[in-house]
Amino acid sequence: xxxxxxxxxxxxxxMKARRVVDLIRGKSTVEALEILRFAPQAASKPxxxxxxxxxxxxxxxxxxxxxxxxERELVVSAAYVDEGPTxxxxxxxxxxxxxxxxxxxxxxxxxxxxxKKKETR
Numbered sequence: 001x002x003x004x005x006x007x008x009x010x011x012x013x014x015m016k017a018r019r020v021v022d023l024i025r026g027k028s029t030v031e032a033l034e035i036l037r038f039a040p041q042a043a044s045k046p047x048x049x050x051x052x053x054x055x056x057x058x059x060x061x062x063x064x065x066x067x068x069x070x071e072r073e074l075v076v077s078a079a080y081v082d083e084g085p086t087x088x089x090x091x092x093x094x095x096x097x098x099x100x101x102x103x104x105x106x107x108x109x110x111x112x113x114x115x116k117k118k119e120t121r
Contacts, residue, residue, distance in 0.1 A: 001065060002077060002113040003058035005050050009084050013104040017043045017081045021108065029055055029074040029112055047108060051076070054112045078111040 010017075020043040024032035029051065036048040055071055062069035084105030090098045 001058065001061050001067065002111055003054055003061050004078075004109065004111040005054035005057055006107065006109045007046060007050050008107045009105050010046055010108060011103070012043050012046070012106055014081045014083045014106045016041065017047070017106045017108055020044050020047050021079045021081050021110075024051070024076050024110075025079045027076055028072070028115070029076060030072055032076050047110070050108055050110050051112075054110045058112050073114050074112045075115045076110060077113040078109070080109055082107040082109070 020036070020039060020041050023035050023039065024047070027035065032051055033048065036044045036051065055074065058074060059069050059071075084107050086105065087103040089101040089103060091101055093099045
């Protein structure tokens with residue numbers, strides 16, 4: 001049973017957030033939580049909270065379906081960053097000119113699912 005969590009309009013550039021999200025894609029949730037806890041990037045904190053939210057969503061879905069839930073069996077099945085709206089600000093420059101500052105935002109999505117068991121023949 002797949003569970004998903006999403007955060008929108010977060011004030012971090014998508015390029016910086018993708019660096020962090022690429023670290024956890026395909027990893028087990030326990031391993032991904034440890035990676036995010038010790039990652040030095042600023043984007044790791046919101047992605048950590050998002051992953052914890054996705055795990056909690058999986059727990060709720062399992063309870064509603066009456067299934068057994070084990071956090072250690074979950075894997076980050078999908079994690080991606082989309083670009084949100086860009087806020088445009090202007091900074092004064094020399095000789096009456098203006099310089100445009102682009103404050104970028106991101107939409108981050110994380111999905112967790114149980115690990116697929118390999119079939120033995």
